[in-house]
Amino acid sequence: MRTMDIVTQGLKKRYAAEKRFRMLGLAAIIASMLFLGLLFVSIISNGYTAFWQTFIRLEVYFDPEMLPWDALETADYPGLVKKTLRTMFPDAQGRKDKRMLYKLASTGASFQLRDMVLKNPKLVGQQAEVWVPADDDVDMLIKGHFDRNLPESERRLNDKQLAWIDSLAENDAIQKKFNTTFFTAGDSREPELAGIRGAAMGSFYTLVITLVLSFPIGVAAAVYLEEFAPRNRWTDLIEVNINNLAAVPSIVFGLLGLAVFLNFFGLPRSAPLVGGLVLTLMTLPTIIIASRAALLSVPPSIREAALGVGASKMQVVAHHVLPLALPGMLTGTIIGMARALGESAPLLMIGMVAFIVDIPGGFTDPATALPVQIYLWVDSPERAFVERTSAAVMVLLGFLIAMNATAVILRKKFERRW
């Protein structure tokens, strides 16, 4: 029984070590979940208020004298807004007071009125209630980000403005509504008029190019390297280089894009086309490495069986190996795409880090990307941009979660059990 005695003696220590290891693992998981939770809580708590925007109800009289029939497009709409405000608050006298009053409504109000009149010229001569976005300072006050009790010199809104806002509130003329502008507008200097649509469309076009280029090229390269290439020094060199490229800092690809795509080929600057090309270069190594691993995981018995029935090399790869390697390839691709979605450094050199107001309509229009938009807003001084930055981060995280969830679902769908 000597062996059993020795074994039993050592058991206690072994189990204790295993328990310690399990506890470590559990602690690691809990720590990472905690940090993840912290991340989400801080972002969401900062950003959820951005989905509401304060609106002011203006009682607008579309004065025919200010809006002549033959010059509706070039009429003085800002003046119309100012007149409306003066009418609503007759107690504003003197230039300083009036300037304070005009600051309550957003500068976008005049464009809103212009769009209304041009769409429906019959409005001229009529009175109407129009909800216009409030200026971002008012918005911040209503959302509680500005302390009313600070002394006047330290506040962005003075006492008179506060009084006007309070009277608007008493008349239910100031309300928070869902901030659709955030999703429909492009970038703007004014926070209340700023949206992520431009950046989102730019990211979309860029990722389309990246996907369309990197998936076929990556898969084909992996198939060639794994199935058809001879094993010699050159292919070893290629493999080492691909592995290294996967670890190259992404800004280097931006420099390459500047030198080759912009300077040599003369492609349009700031275009999603160029951004997509640069991100393709960045994602290719990831896709190639993941695809090669997927191809290696296909058992050689399947290849032999197919060869034995008289399939050619190409048919073995296309009919048998690729379908079985597809889950791994898809996972690698979507992980690569998710990384590309969140990159801003490579886009720096090719001009996609810029203040671009228009929403891109195609692959050659100037555009920016979501992570770039976040970076630009972080730099802005207005308080309202803080919540919008967090909201944009939430949107970006939402896309990333959706992409990774798709990867998991696709992988499960295509998985074959042996």
Add this chain to the structure above:
Amino acid sequence: MRTSVFEEKLDAQAKDDRVKKLEAQPAKNLVSRDKRQTVGEINVDDPRMTCRNVNVYYSDKHAIKDVSLDIGRNEVIAMIGPSGCGKSTFLRCLNRMNDTIDICRVTGEIKLDEMDIYDKDIDVVPLRVQVGMVFQKPNPFPKSIYDNIAYGPRIHGLAQSKAEMDHIVETSLKRTGLWDEVHDRMDQPGTGLSGGQQQRLCIARTIAVNPEVILMDEPCSALDPIATAVIEDLIRELRKQYTIAIVTHSMTQAARVSQRTAYFHLGDLIEVGATEQIFTRPRHQLTEDYITGRFG
């Protein structure tokens, strides 16, 4: 899949007679162990495949040493020998499966019906249609049972319509005795069958493309005795239409299914001859050592 009971009885009777005749002969002197020239008749009348001076090298390792052998029409030839003697390597030369191994080099002449299969103008794809292979571990495609059989005919364009393809699939499955067992679940994955059924599926897949020669590399070594018996019956049945070369490490299996047997030893073809003669009156000492269980 059995021949009629009457035929079996006749066969067994004839075999018994032949064995008795052989054992009645006095024991001849056996060729000594250090002689590695092939003993026995390598030629047959009207061979399906002929091999002359075949050498196979894996980098520097000389795996098959100057082997010459004929494979007769509609016969089952068994290749036996201890592990690592090169019988699987030799078998794989016959349909050029060794081409897939980079370090493998084959010299010599192997002819299928007067056509040198290692000629540089030969396309291996049609060769492998004519010379099919069944592997040691059953390897059905991870597709449906129907698609497993239909894949070969489909890529070679052997069926002009769905009805023709259905016919090919049904015929192949019937010949391997699987039809009754799987005809109602043709769209289920082939990998869901039992081991013996999978191997019969692989055999059905091989005969679906209408080969002339079927190579079998230890087809029953991963199967239980009952599945093995079914496959051995199948081999005896298939012999009527195809030429079969089977590698086996079971001497009793070789004795049961084959007409000729070739004994390999460390890359040399030591002896070849009629199965009964090899197992009752071997002419080489190494053959005698092997079949009496000295090694292997």
